[in-house]
Amino acid sequence: MALAFDEFGRPFIILKEQEQKSRLRGLDAQKSNISAGKAVARILRTSLGPKGMDKMLQSPDGDVTITNDGATILEQMDVDNQIAKLMVELSRSQDYEIGDGTTGVVVLAGALLEKAERLLERGIHPIRIAEGYEMASRIAVEHLERVANKFEFDDTNLEPLIQTCMTTLSSKIVNRCKRSLAEIAVKAVLAVADLERKDVNLDLIKVEGKVGGKLEDTELIYGIVVDKDMSHPQMPKQIEDAKIAILTCPFEPPKPKTKHKVDIDTVEKFQTLRLQEQKYFDDMVQKCKDVGATLVICQWGFDDEANHLLMHRNLPAVRWVGGVELELIAIATGGRIVPRFQELSTEKLGKAGMVREKSFGTTKDRMLYIEHCANSRAVTIFIRGGNKMIIEETKRSLHDALCVARNLIRNKSIVYGGGSAEIACSIAVEAAADRYPGVEQYAIRAFGDALEAIPMALAENSGLQPIETLSAVKAQQIKDNNPHFGIDCNDVGTNDMREQNVFETLIGKQQQLLLATQVVKMILKIDDVISPSEY
């Protein structure tokens, strides 16, 4: 191990407590890293595509998650290996950036690592491999631009958008009602989209779930749904043309931040204090009433007395509303969040056409619907489903669909799915490889091979003969010079993805290639792993 000697032949220490650390270096380090990365990719491989299987994950506390969303699987897998953690990061960044394709990016990285291993065995230096990959990814990304199609949609013709979202949803458990969910996702995104600036703020779309009912009952609400009820059971359950005061101060006696003491030593003081207190509550309610509010939404709790006063003055109120929801309500109703009672004024009130309380099932669950808001820019997707896991999975699937719709609004370019884009890139990369002199040529060719891993996995998961199918499609692409041929996962009968209406976004695909290449480069560059050994 790392042992060095000075000029007098005495050893000196480079690594502290090195006996207790395990160390891998050189080719061994790369091999072990690659095998860890491959192991992670192997787990996700079977989840790819419309016929992909789900994974069941049991958390440390025993909760069960069933999903085939790559990011979620990796997030909850609780990995210990550092390289495996890098792969987790990889899918997470794809999730943050694009929101979809989280499984594909990991599978691709796994394939790249696998090919790199072969090249390492042949004695090619890891940095050369990394550089070759880099060049290849550039070729592939450029080629993607070439095969990409612009596609047009507007407010009247949403069909293309819906089709794209359906591609995303078809690999999830919710594919039973993918049509309606895709429509919901597209409408939600369009409702909040700023088509001028091509920007979509997904924060304005709230996804709420409630166990019970069927998946088909899932609905889009142009407004906000809050999982709260009126603070007093006898307040009105329905308010029309509500003027909403949005408060972040409690209906409670003030609690100054500075330390203070009120000393009571005489009867008079005791009595004045009491009067003060009563007046304080009265003032608070009166202020809300004075500015013309007909509904109070508060982030904090209410004192019993204040609660009754509110009820008494016929001012319905909702308490303990979370900060995020409060903001959404403020955006939707066009109101301002008011931190102090003194600052309440009429123009700061939010407006909503209808606020109502709705109850569900046989339990006492109630939710508050705020609809017909002044600013319709905030929407809620309300998911119903047979059990908690279905709802959670639907939330994740809808998130993916929303992201896809958003990406399309940002950038209207699409590529065709079903592995067709990967095959096209693979052909392009392999053709380009021969033009590069030097060792990199091999790495570029390996990259082309690795790209085939995705259509291969798709075919395998769909129960087709992977090699046969892939080679047939590839030959077809070259013969017809048409990059739209892919794997026919759903057994529709045609290989042309244009006819099957299977799209993916261009930026999503490009991001996948770039991110996977980056991570593989990073892993290849590691030649020394020092870790504390088992304790």
Add this chain to the structure above:
Amino acid sequence: IDRIFKDEASEEKGERARMASFVGAMAIADLVKTTLGPKGMDKILQSTGRGREVTVTNDGATILKSLHIDNPAAKVLVDISKVQDDEVGDGTTSVVVLAGELLREAEKLVATKIHPMTIISGFRMAAECARNALSQKVVDNKTDAEKFRSDLMNIAMTTLSSKILSQDKEHFAKLAVDAVMRLKGSTNLESIQIIKKPGGSLMDSFLDEGFILDKKIGIGQPKRIENAKILVANTAMDTDKVKIYGARVRVDSMARVAQIETAEKEKMREKVQKIIGHGINCFVNRQLIYNFPEELFADAGILAIEHADFDGIERLALVTGGEIASTFDNPESVKLGHCDLIEEIMIGEDKLIHFSGVAMGQACTIVLRGASHHVLDEAERSLHDALCVLSQTVNDSRVLLGGGWPEMVMAKEVDELAKRTPGKKSLAIEAFSRALLAIPTIIADNAGLDSAELVSQLRAEHQKEGCTAGIDVISGSVGDMAERGICEAFKVKQAVLLSATEAAEMILRVDEIITCAPRRREDRM
């Protein structure tokens, strides 16, 4: 290969994972299987807590809720039974059994090398077809009040017949129907209060049209008030604390202490005076009432009830039409509750306060009597099931026959579909119909009947158009369900069908189970 997971975490793949989830799910289904149907048996559940408390039940949701399960697939089944309980209240056992049977059939198909996705798409088609078959056969008597009521009675009796209350099912069905009819279409079961008092027999249970509060009347206060004006409040009646933060009492002599004490008392007296000023003769508070104000109330001849729990308060406010008050400065605008008579009544050995002639007729109280706590608890659960089903039926008045009839109808339609469908899917569709047939089989088995004989007879019977035959467990033969008045709510059956299929689908889609290392907990024992 290096380990990727943390220590103690485990990973199961492919066949093994599928096996693990099938086995887990089927084990759960087998566990509750014997409780299905009118002759189903009960289970004893003993808690691991200090009291080693014992529950005797045959309610599927209750059994599954109290199990400690480690198998993730089994947890999915527990979850669907819980949702079934929350959503429709009954059919909690059937849903688990059906999901288990579906998985049992799926396992056989997987063993013959059929891809799970093919099975799923077959199941989906079958479930859709079964649902359509059911919705075509429903009877809706919403318009005919007389018939609707008899439907409700039949549903209640069918639900109760599988429970401990089956001996007196007619009595309880009547109780439940009366209670639900009073709700006038709302599904808010909160306004039906169930009070359990050990002693007497189950037959002594009764429905009271008024409201019963399980509290005692303060000493020295009137025991009977006619034409009562009730103020329902939620306010501190001990010492009224100063709520301003940081306030404290600091005095320098005993005399001062005495003064402040008097002031405090004065304050309380004032508050009581204000309350009395509302012109009431009954005061119900959610919080404690100390001796001093209680004495003041007694002096004024006002009935004061302390420490009514939150539900009690809300319900009382609801039935008497008063509002829950916390401030007392404006007596003229506070809405008071009214009732004709408040009196103390005795049930068994306990004294309860009975409010009769209340303003709003929606709420009512069911008093359950029975030999022991276990019996009462089980009776409450059974009655809850019946109430849930009834209140759902009031909203969605579509009704089906019971006794395995709906399953036979669905199985027949699904079989037809299988014959029409080309491809491997048809095998899955066939399997679905077999799973549906398992339910009447289990019902017959649990009753100790020759299930194979009965189910095949039933199947032959169902080939006729408009057949109403089902298994009559009491006489042990195939009988006319319409005649015997065995009914089930459409909503329950539909929820059973859909959730069971959904759960089976979910488990089938899994090809890998990753279990994280359990979180280390400090030993609290």
